[in-house]
Amino acid sequence: xxxxxxxxxxxxxxxxxxxxxxxxxxxxxxxxxxxxxxxxxxxxxxxxxxxxxxxxxxxxxxxxxxxxxxxxxxxxxxxxxxxxxxxxxxxxxxxxxxxxxxxxxxxxxxxxxxxxxxxxxxxxxxxxxxxxxxxxxxxxxxxxxxxxxxxxxxxxxxxxxxxxxxxxxxxxxxxxxxxxxxxxxxxxxxxxxxxxxxxxxxxxxxxxxxxxxxxxxxxx
Amino acid sequence: xxxxxxxxxxxxxxxxxxxxxxxxxxxxxxxxxxxxxxxxxxxxxxxxxxxxxxxxxxxxxxxxxxxxxxxxxxxxxxxxxxxxxxxxxxxxxxxxxxxxxxxxxxxxxxxxxxxxxxxxxxxxxxxxxxxxxxxxxxxxxxxxxxxxxxxxxxxxxxxxxxxxxxxxxxxxxxxxxxxxxxxxxxxxxxxxxxxxxxxxxxxxxxxxxxxxxxxxxxxxxxxxxxxxxxxxxxxxxxxxxxxxxxxxxxxxxxxxxxxxxxxxxxxxxxxxxxxxxxxxxxxxxxxxxxxxxxxxxxxxxxxxxxxxxxxxxxxxxxxxxxxxxxxxxxx
Numbered sequence: 001x002x003x004x005x006x007x008x009x010x011x012x013x014x015x016x017x018x019x020x021x022x023x024x025x026x027x028x029x030x031x032x033x034x035x036x037x038x039x040x041x042x043x044x045x046x047x048x049x050x051x052x053x054x055x056x057x058x059x060x061x062x063x064x065x066x067x068x069x070x071x072x073x074x075x076x077x078x079x080x081x082x083x084x085x086x087x088x089x090x091x092x093x094x095x096x097x098x099x100x101x102x103x104x105x106x107x108x109x110x111x112x113x114x115x116x117x118x119x120x121x122x123x124x125x126x127x128x129x130x131x132x133x134x135x136x137x138x139x140x141x142x143x144x145x146x147x148x149x150x151x152x153x154x155x156x157x158x159x160x161x162x163x164x165x166x167x168x169x170x171x172x173x174x175x176x177x178x179x180x181x182x183x184x185x186x187x188x189x190x191x192x193x194x195x196x197x198x199x200x201x202x203x204x205x206x207x208x209x210x211x212x213x214x215x216x217x218x219x220x
Numbered sequence: 221x222x223x224x225x226x227x228x229x230x231x232x233x234x235x236x237x238x239x240x241x242x243x244x245x246x247x248x249x250x251x252x253x254x255x256x257x258x259x260x261x262x263x264x265x266x267x268x269x270x271x272x273x274x275x276x277x278x279x280x281x282x283x284x285x286x287x288x289x290x291x292x293x294x295x296x297x298x299x300x301x302x303x304x305x306x307x308x309x310x311x312x313x314x315x316x317x318x319x320x321x322x323x324x325x326x327x328x329x330x331x332x333x334x335x336x337x338x339x340x341x342x343x344x345x346x347x348x349x350x351x352x353x354x355x356x357x358x359x360x361x362x363x364x365x366x367x368x369x370x371x372x373x374x375x376x377x378x379x380x381x382x383x384x385x386x387x388x389x390x391x392x393x394x395x396x397x398x399x400x401x402x403x404x405x406x407x408x409x410x411x412x413x414x415x416x417x418x419x420x421x422x423x424x425x426x427x428x429x430x431x432x433x434x435x436x437x438x439x440x441x442x443x444x445x446x447x448x449x450x451x452x453x454x455x456x457x458x459x460x461x462x463x464x465x466x467x468x469x470x471x472x473x474x475x476x477x478x479x480x481x482x483x484x485x486x487x488x489x490x491x492x493x494x495x496x497x498x499x500x501x502x503x504x505x506x507x508x509x510x511x512x513x514x515x516x517x518x519x520x521x522x523x524x525x526x527x528x529x530x531x532x533x534x535x536x537x538x539x540x541x542x543x544x545x546x547x548x549x550x551x
Contacts, residue, residue: 007400010451010479011507015400022444049246049447051471056447061511066504131249132445132471135355176355195345201248
């Protein structure tokens with residue numbers, strides 16, 4: 001496995017950069033290093049943040065410096081992560097009525113039917129690449145080509161928590177009622193973020209997600 | 221029960237409960253939060269007896285009436301207080317008798333701290349009562365009409381002036397390390413980053429502050445979302461620069477041209493509107509050396525803050541109206 005490029009990210013962090021193309025093999029290397037550091041737990045490690053193509057390594061600058069962290073990471077021998085065997089979550093989605101405020105516009109924009117939009121979304125093979133934007137906002141890659149469309153021109157406020165939305169190659173399940181320019185095509189009763197729970201986040205980076213269709217009654 | 225209640229009469233929109241923060245959850249989209257000015261926060265905690273939770277305030281200030289048990293409060297950061305209409309200044313400990321009205325305004329900067337001597341009753345999330353403001357998680361926003369309860373309130377603290385931190389003047393030159401996404405900028409733009417003067421803008425919140433000044437347009441904007449960190453100088457598609465602070469987004473697709481070194485981040489966030497700031501680029505070794513030196517200085521200073529809070533030095537006692545007492549160190 002070739003080394004990542006290390007980039008400075010301030011006085012207490014390094015970004016291990018594995019490349020610029022969003023694809024699974026490269027992401028697998030991000031996850032491998034993330035897991036290797038989680039297992040090794042060097043005393044100076046404060047946290048790691050996985051993303052599509054890079055891993056942020058946050059360290060205690062009073063304990064080690066950038067060179068020492070780089071040397072440590074280069075000496076690690078990460079076990080390759082098998083992306084085929086990561087945890088799969090089945091997420092029920094209702095694509096009807098008030099749960100899917102944008103689905104008719106999405107269908108019209110794509111020149112297809114609402115049923116075809118739903119079928120395309122259900123056919124996707126999704127992977128959690130990273131969290132970002134706000135607590136519990138997990139970016140899922142794997143939206144089928146025929147369902148990719150640019151985000152709205154302006155953000156819209158106030159969608160219900162659990163809204164399932166798409167933009168470009170990405171899909172997201174909202175955890176907070178935040179303004180968004182993504183297209184809301186459904187809603188799930190599942191909570192990716194449950195603030196009261198001991199383990200508040202449903203997904204880990206690398207997990208797979210499959211959507212199944214449910215009716216409005218499932219949201220009650 | 222020695223319980224004090226703070227009846228909130230007025231509070232700006234950025235008034236929140238904060239403790240030291242919740243590091244370690246960025247991978248789930250959760251920034252560390254905590255105080256925007258970590259030194260002023262630490263002083264408020266030390267001077268008020270060290271329970272750890274404080275009120276952070278900004279534009280719009282904070283006015284409350286104290287009831288129940290007498291309670292001392294430490295005021296630090298860019299803030300100045302009036303008690304029952306009498307100016308008590310900033311960086312001090314003042315005891316509030318029941319019925320006292322305390323009005324705190326931001327002054328000389330953007331972020332002030334008010335730490336009651338006692339435990340603020342506040343919701344915790346992931347082990348911290350720090351408020352992540354846009355998510356509303358943690359201790360929460362402090363709003364007019366609300367009541368903040370302080371358990372184990374102490375009203376007999378030595379009322380002292382709190383020594384200000386080292387390098388407490390407004391920062392004029394901040395040190396920064398290039399990266400992690402400087403490859404998205406031309407050499408010419410990188411020269412501008414170091415050569416030009418930027419300015420604190422009124423557009424700030426707990427996520428960051430926009431810095432006015434020359435535009436630094438990225439040469440391309442096709443980067444995949446990468447992790448972000450506090451102190452990063454992030455450039456949007458129009459070339460406008462922001463400093464990321466306590467509630468920053470944990471990942472994002474805008475390039476970060478450089479990251480301010482640890483001791484200089486919070487000082488930029490405190491710059492009043494219109495104050496100028498230049499950036500001096502340093503290498504990693506220099507950043508580490510400066511960060512460690514600043515940490516030592518801060519630790520020594522906090523030792524003095526704590527010692528001041530514990531001691532009962534000779535005091536001048538000034539009786540103010542309506543039962544409030546301010547005592548200052550005899551010079």
